[in-house]
Amino acid sequence: MNHIVIIGAGQAAAQAVVSLRQGGYNDAITLIGDEQELPYQRPPLSKKYLSGEMEAERLFFRGQEYYDNENVTLKLGCRVTAISTDEKTVTLDDQSELAFSKLIICTGSRPRQLPLPGADLANIFDVRTIADIDAMKPAFTPGKKLIIIGGGYIGLETAAVACKMGLETIVIEAADRVLARVTDPVMSDFYQRVHAEEGVTILTGTGVAGLHGTGGAVSGVELSDERILEADCVVVGIGIVPNIEL
Template sequence: MYGHIVIAGGGQAAVQAVDTLRRKGFTGKLSMVGDEPWLPYQRPPLSKKYLAGALERERLLIRPAQFFPEHRIDAHLGRRVTAVAPRERHVHLDDGLVLPYDALVLATGSRPRRLPVPGTDLAGVHYLRTLADADRIRAECTAGGRLLVIGGGYIGLEVAATARELGMEVAVLEMAERVMSRVTCPELSRFYEAEHARRGVRIRCHETVRALHGDPRTGRVRAVLTEQGTEYPADVVIIGVGVAPADELARAAGVECENGVVTDVHCRTSNEAIYAAGDCASHLNRRYGRHLRLESVDNAFEQGSTVALNLLGTATPHDKLPWFWSDQFDLKLVIVGVSHGYDTVILRGAPASRSFSACYLRGGELIAIDTVNAPKDQMAARKLIAAHVRPSPDKLADPAMALKDTV
């Protein structure tokens, strides 16, 4: 049994790890180091209800304030791990504190990719990742204002939907040929483009940003210029062009990294005393036979639990079926599985009904499903995908037939 476990990070994976350790009987010392000054909180609402002012900060908390002292967890908030000394087995914090460890969990998450063009330092230009980011953006999102979103992924479209409901004029610029192109099929992309357009959001694909222009008197952004020669006026700009794993600590410590901190099926890194979980981790997934780095709350939750169980000596592989979600307007998109490598898409139901699913197959096997306002399909799909079934294409395309009966 380890004497002292240190968790570098203060998000969902970190909280789940310390919670599971205590619930499963760990009696040693627990230290959690989070670089934000607030208690650990949920990030998904930042682009939706919290941004809209419909959710108070206290309701974002993953655990109440008393949880940490009650469970004898030393929470170092507003502190950052600056270095890991793997031979000595201790970490250095930015306030000079040195914490020795018997086991270290890297749960450092991810950070927004920066847009390498002039003008991103202007007032009114934001990235959305933290609670502080959301507070700054919320203060500037007022009815009648002009918001321009750079990036047509989950975050960009969620912010666009929220801002539109707040009464802003909204435009989205996407450099690819369609929105959400990394995660959904063309049919889903076109549906969401049409839904946003119907609500008054202007979406422009094939647009690459060249520069952001500001007002020289105020230093605030006033327009975005694209390589295609179009200038889009803007009072507020949100940049959402993806995230990168926060794996700098691991790299500096000599831990293997490749698109994140590389781990085995038990979430252990190339250093036997160091584990990784959440957005920063690229784990070996037996289900897919390759390393995956997943950016989702569910994955962080499950990996945090898995790390804890392995630290307690219970050999537990992390191979849960991934799932993700996105709320835009009154549309709930749930993605189950990983569609990478699909060769066939079968739609269940008509997009015009605003309740349908897109089923992804590879070699006849159901490998993933995207559901829009179709909770029964997404629940049934979890079992079918996990069982590696080969459903009948004709039955799959019939929305009147329950998904579980298509095999």
């Protein structure tokens, strides 16, 4: 019996399901994801979902009914720990096994972590999953001091929303301009100016040496020039690492 197993439940995996069915594949499909939610779009997380303008259900590519109607088995909240190409099986973290005729790997990436002292303090957040934003929202209250480490798209999008929510927002970027990896200096200047006009402070050419804490929660960010900026919460947006462990 044909059985396609898809490891991962992001956009690539969700589109693979749709493309397989549209292409005439009618046999079994199992999609495995480590989050509890149905496959969903990530770009709105740092924008409308963070601001509260969008509910989680609106992030989903397809509703549960679609997967039921298309005979797609969803195994959510679990991970694949091993693949046997000889036996054509995958092993899940509950030690169960699934046989496959074809395997599609869509494991994506995860946020790069700060390799610095204090990076494990409370109120330091990534922007990658619904759970990340749900954990972040209670800390995003007017008047709080937010420091965002990284001046890429994630950092700037989060900064724009946070500033509108009333947080005192500072973006720290090690390069000499924001968005240095993805755009030219003219566009970098434009985005920096727009953010500054909205009240975001951007420090370019500035590194981070460590994070300070009080009572187990972050209370400040130490810069490479030894200055310490007060912080009630920190968002880290310094890139991603591919999930290639399998």
